[in-house]
Amino acid sequence: MNFRPDELIFGVEPRILRKGVNDLDWQKPFTATHFARTIGAPRVEVIPVLDAMAQAGYLDRIECGSYQPTSRFSRLGAASVSNGLSRADADALLLRVCAKAESINAHAAPHETRIGAIVVFGSYLGDKQHLGDLDLGVQLDIPSLLLWPDSPDPTARPRYEQQSMNIASTRKALRLRKPETISLHGFDEVLRLGTPYRVIFGELREERCATNGNE
Amino acid sequence: MLRDTERRRAIDLIRRLRAARDTPTENLSTARHERLVARIAAIGTEINEIAEAAWLREFGLEQFTVLSVRPALRTWDVSFMVDTISLSQWCGIGPLHWDFRGSKLRKDGLVGALSAHVMFREAAVARRHLSGQWEALRIAMEKAA
Numbered sequence: 396m397n398f399r400p401d402e403l404i405f406g407v408e409p410r411i412l413r414k415g416v417n418d419l420d421w422q423k424p425f426t427a428t429h430f431a432r433t434i435g436a437p438r439v440e441v442i443p444v445l446d447a448m449a450q451a452g453y454l455d456r457i458e459c460g461s462y463q464p465t466s467r468f469s470r471l472g473a474a475s476v477s478n479g480l481s482r483a484d485a486d487a488l489l490l491r492v493c494a495k496a497e498s499i500n501a502h503a504a505p506h507e508t509r510i511g512a513i514v515v516f517g518s519y520l521g522d523k524q525h526l527g528d529l530d531l532g533v534q535l536d537i538p539s540l541l542l543w544p545d546s547p548d549p550t551a552r553p554r555y556e557q558q559s560m561n562i563a564s565t566r567k568a569l570r571l572r573k574p575e576t577i578s579l580h581g582f583d584e585v586l587r588l589g590t591p592y593r594v595i596f597g598e599l600r601e602e603r604c605a606t607n608g609n610e
Numbered sequence: 611m612l613r614d615t616e617r618r619r620a621i622d623l624i625r626r627l628r629a630a631r632d633t634p635t636e637n638l639s640t641a642r643h644e645r646l647v648a649r650i651a652a653i654g655t656e657i658n659e660i661a662e663a664a665w666l667r668e669f670g671l672e673q674f675t676v677l678s679v680r681p682a683l684r685t686w687d688v689s690f691m692v693d694t695i696s697l698s699q700w701c702g703i704g705p706l707h708w709d710f711r712g713s714k715l716r717k718d719g720l721v722g723a724l725s726a727h728v729m730f731r732e733a734a735v736a737r738r739h740l741s742g743q744w745e746a747l748r749i750a751m752e753k754a755a
Binding site for chain 1: 670671672673674675676691715718719720721738739740741742
């Protein structure tokens with residue numbers, strides 16, 4: 396889901412709405428006062444927004460004036476806010492992402508995370524000339540299994556933390572400082588969505604798809 | 611912005627609050643200490659209610675509204691989400707000041723985790739609507755006490 400920065404969603408500026416949604420627990424019911432605090436608006440202004448969201452199927456009204464998020468609610472939190480990009484820009488961006496992945500793999504030490512494969516999915520595979528954002532799935536090549544931080548081995552925790560940071564920085568580098576344009580997902584997430592995809596970098600290794608991208 | 615009765619009541623409450631806070635607590639029994647703490651909290655709540663009522667009446671401003679405040683003669687401004695509105699006096703004398711506390715906005719304009727505290731008698735104040743538009747509020751300077 397992509398929102399343009401200048402459009403209002405239920406009367407709310409999209410980044411403000413997304414922040415309000417992301418600060419909530421999507422599994423639990425919440426009150427208008429709670430949402431007012433996360434979104435930054437008086438309660439009286441928030442109630443019409445919540446009612447409109449309930450009418451659109453993002454929330455269910457429950458007793459005591461509370462609201463229960465539906466399965467669609469998380470889509471608001473995951474939405475990107477950008478003016479989108481043209482297909483030509485998306486092609487150029489894909490080339491840059493692949494170049495970055497090659498650079499990461501070339502400079503990675505033996506114990507560091509590498510990029511196993513990158514797939515593109517979503518609106519890029521359609522016919523549209525103007526895309527909302529560029530949806531990428533990444534399969535990381537983690538050299539060894541993550542160790543639990545509570546392992547009796549005294550070096551386990553620093554190694555675990557180092558490896559976690561390394562995975563996070565690898566994923567961050569792939570986004571090329573364009574968080575509103577590139578939407579990066581784990582490859583297992585792409586498989587769960589059951590959406591068509593196309594490999595643009597590396598080779599997929601099916602046996603790893605259950606662990607990669609879940610860091 | 612405050613009515614005369616509200617101003618008089620607020621000044622009286624602030625004096626009482628100051629007196630309660632200045633009460634020596636070393637020799638107080640636990641029960642008396644608890645009563646003192648409860649009295650301080652009750653006075654603070656009543657001051658907040660007076661201030662919040664004034665802002666609600668004048669501008670429809672309530673808790674969780676996002677404001678940008680530039681106090682008079684200052685070059686800085688602070689944008690924050692209002693948590694409490696109160697009234698205070700410097701050292702218990704002089705004119706009343708509006709006393710806002712809340713959460714600062716981050717650089718991207720969204721509500722962050724850092725706390726904000728701003729006091730002013732006169733200021734350029736703007737409020738943000740959910741559409742992201744800012745609306746300037748015309749604040750009259752509070753009368754001297």
